[in-house]
Amino acid sequence: xxxxxxxLTDEFNQGRLxxxxxxxxxxxxxxxxxxxxxGDWILREDADAVGHVLRVLAGKGAQVRFGAxxxxxxxxxxxxxxxxxxxxxxxxxxxxxxxxxxxxxxRLARMWADAEATGNEVVGIEPLAALKLTxxxxxxxxxxxxxxxxxxxxxxxxxxxxxxxxxxxxxxxPEAVVEVARQRPLxxxxxxxxxxxxEALDRERRMLMRVNEERLGRYLTAAATWRxxxxxxxxxxEGLPLLEANAIVTSRAEGVxxxxxxxxxxx
Amino acid sequence: MTxxxxxxxxxEDLDLRNLTEAELNAVWNLWFxxxxxxxxxxxxxxSHGVFDVDPAPHPSSRLGGTGPRSQExxxxxxxx
Numbered sequence: 287x288x289x290x291x292x293x294l295t296d297e298f299n300q301g302r303l304x305x306x307x308x309x310x311x312x313x314x315x316x317x318x319x320x321x322x323x324x325g326d327w328i329l330r331e332d333a334d335a336v337g338h339v340l341r342v343l344a345g346k347g348a349q350v351r352f353g354a355x356x357x358x359x360x361x362x363x364x365x366x367x368x369x370x371x372x373x374x375x376x377x378x379x380x381x382x383x384x385x386x387x388x389x390x391x392x393r394l395a396r397m398w399a400d401a402e403a404t405g406n407e408v409v410g411i412e413p414l415a416a417l418k419l420t421x422x423x424x425x426x427x428x429x430x431x432x433x434x435x436x437x438x439x440x441x442x443x444x445x446x447x448x449x450x451x452x453x454x455x456x457x458x459x460p461e462a463v464v465e466v467a468r469q470r471p472l473x474x475x476x477x478x479x480x481x482x483x484x485e486a487l488d489r490e491r492r493m494l495m496r497v498n499e500e501r502l503g504r505y506l507t508a509a510a511t512w513r514x515x516x517x518x519x520x521x522x523x524e525g526l527p528l529l530e531a532n533a534i535v536t537s538r539a540e541g542v543x544x545x546x547x548x549x550x551x552x553x
Numbered sequence: 554m555t556x557x558x559x560x561x562x563x564x565e566d567l568d569l570r571n572l573t574e575a576e577l578n579a580v581w582n583l584w585f586x587x588x589x590x591x592x593x594x595x596x597x598x599x600s601h602g603v604f605d606v607d608p609a610p611h612p613s614s615r616l617g618g619t620g621p622r623s624q625e626x627x628x629x630x631x632x633x
Contacts, residue, residue, distance in 0.1 A: 366602025430561035
């Protein structure tokens with residue numbers, strides 16, 4: 287027995303590694319929890335990857351959901367594209383990005399290099415923890431357990447959500463704490479004890495959630511006109527094959543949905 | 554050491570690591586099938602990406618495909 291999201295990932299990667307299974311389904315592969323019924327992939331940012339995924343999904347009768355077009359110009363600006371298909375009574379949602387949040391270009395390149403080297407089509411534990419720094423409370427529980435799966439104590443110190451775990455790590459690897467504290471200031475609270483550390487963890491979580499809310503807010507603001515237009519666009523593509531529908535969506539989005547949202551703090 | 558630790562996920566969640574590959578897939582597939590019961594409720598929502606609400610979710614986003622049959626199926630599953 288297989289799983290449809292694993293099967294889809296295999297189809298996306300037929301002949302070449304193009305897509306890494308991410309987010310909730312990746313959490314299942316790492317055997318932590320089953321929390322999401324939708325699929326999310328990080329795609330390679332090239333025409334072959336986008337074209338192949340579109341053809342695979344066209345073969346399944348997928349349709350475009352409201353979102354950015356599955357087109358490199360928007361994907362390179364951090365937008366997400368959303369498609370959906372049905373098989374009998376099951377609804378499959380397939381969400382795509384090429385520039386996942388909180389993963390810089392160097393780390394993204396390393397993720398692809400690691401995936402190529404290992405043949406693993408699933409986002410690894412440490413980048414998955416970075417992706418999970420969202421504005422949803424439940425993701426921080428997942429990060430807490432993901433950190434326990436990390437083998438490098440420095441990575442654990444970067445992501446742990448547990449004051450118990452951090453105190454234990456600090457007692458075993460004091461030099462690592464000094465090193466990682468430059469990236470994660472709350473580690474400076476370790477010497478102040480568990481209560482101070484718990485407060486710092488709560489504060490850090492709220493701050494991270496707010497940062498993500500502000501990031502999403504920039505995209506939502508940039509998509510305001512596109513959102514207003516969408517019901518009309520959707521009527522236009524109703525019943526059309528996916529490749530045709532995506533071409534229309536792309537053409538309609540040009541000049542309406544900016545390729546990148548305005549940077550933080552822009553008027 | 555006190556043996557205490559922070560708990561983030563349930564024992565049931567963490568027990569996934571004790572399953573064989575086939576058992577994991579069976580549980581995963583069953584969960585996915587059962588989760589279809591909420592398709593009607595989350596038709597406009599997003600789990601990933603930078604969008605929050607679909608202004609005009611397609612009727613087939615709801616349970617059971619397109620057409621009247623889907624509405625019946627959704628009603629049956631949501632209301633027993």
